[in-house]
Amino acid sequence: MLGRVKQFLINISGIFKRLDEDYLVEHLDKGQLILFLKLSKSDAQHSIRVAKEMEKLAPEELKGIYAGIGLFHDIGKSRRPLSIFEKVALVLVHSVLKDELSKLVRFKAVESYLGHGRIGAEILEGRGIFYDTPWVREVIRYHHDPEYRCSGENETDGLFNEAMTALKLADNDN
Ligand SMILES: [Fe+2]
Numbered sequence: 001m002l003g004r005v006k007q008f009l010i011n012i013s014g015i016f017k018r019l020d021e022d023y024l025v026e027h028l029d030k031g032q033l034i035l036f037l038k039l040s041k042s043d044a045q046h047s048i049r050v051a052k053e054m055e056k057l058a059p060e061e062l063k064g065i066y067a068g069i070g071l072f073h074d075i076g077k078s079r080r081p082l083s084i085f086e087k088v089a090l091v092l093v094h095s096v097l098k099d100e101l102s103k104l105v106r107f108k109a110v111e112s113y114l115g116h117g118r119i120g121a122e123i124l125e126g127r128g129i130f131y132d133t134p135w136v137r138e139v140i141r142y143h144h145d146p147e148y149r150c151s152g153e154n155e156t157d158g159l160f161n162e163a164m165t166a167l168k169l170a171d172n173d174n
């Protein structure tokens with residue numbers, strides 16, 4: 001819960017800072033940038049911080065892909081952006097209801113909060129983003145699913161598992 005409070009304070013401070021436009025232009029093409037800018041300001045700031053952290057955690061040859069995962073991991077939130085009030089309320093309600101919160105998924109705000117991984121994977125698929133690396137979209141789809149791991153039997157499974165571990169670290173710290 002304390003981590004959540006820290007994350008909330010970082011979120012608030014991000015609203016008043018400029019987006020790191022140089023970083024975005026360096027990593028995204030025009031279509032991707034237009035999509036990215038559909039995120040709320042605080043979600044965009046969070047995603048940039050996660051992307052930078054992901055690059056630090058990435059194997060040399062995957063730095064660009066890891067940055068992309070960071071930038072787009074919460075893109076599902078762009079479909080129904082949550083106000084600060086809604087975010088606070090949902091974190092509190094979630095801490096009380098735990099898994100029971102999923103029963104309220106008919107409410108768009110709850111769906112955005114709980115389902116943004118799946119929604120994000122669908123948005124990216126619809127736009128052909130990560131077309132050559134579909135396992136990346138699966139990382140984004142399951143990034144809040146604590147149990148989900150690939151069996152690790154083939155190369156893609158290994159890539160998935162390593163990127164997922166890095167994303168969870170970077171996401172929690174930022
Ligand atoms: Fe997320």
Ligand SMILES: [Fe+2]
Nearest residue numbers: 046073074171
């Ligand atoms: Fe996140």
